Amino acid sequence: MDEISTSKSMKSSKRPNFADEFKRGLVEQTFEPDASVSLVARRNDINTNLLFRWRRQYLEGAFGPPCPEHVAQKSADAIPTLLPVSIVDETSVAATAMTTAEAPSLAEGVCEIEFERARIRLRGDVSPATLKLLIRELSR
Known part of the structure; x- marks a missing residue:
């Protein structure tokens, strides 16, 4: 009985350890035009929130220097352009x-x-x- 409970607890605590190259590749896919983070995550059996975390880490340089166009794109996305709106009956x-x-x-x-x-x-x-x-x- 002890063997069963021990193997069960070991099995549930083990997390996958993804290589930085794999993370970088998935993150760079999310910066492609018309890309969806959710779809990239689903295609690769990764949790969407995890992929968003990897995106933040990527932009901080955790997987090597990020591509300059990705950093510029993120900066442009971070500051939304607000437009005046009029609601007319x-x-x-x-x-x-x-x-x-x-x-x-x-x-x-x-x-x-x-x-x-x-x-x-x-x-x-x-x-x-x-x-x-x-x-x-x-x-x-």
């Missing part, structure tokens, strides 16, 4: 809607995305990075 929009002949042409620097029940309009200097972020978030 759907009925007031319908009441004041103009025909396309009456509507003024959209000036440069305006990005408008129309959905079934909503419209997003970005005015001013809309950077490519902001548009990329917007498209990425809306496609989720």
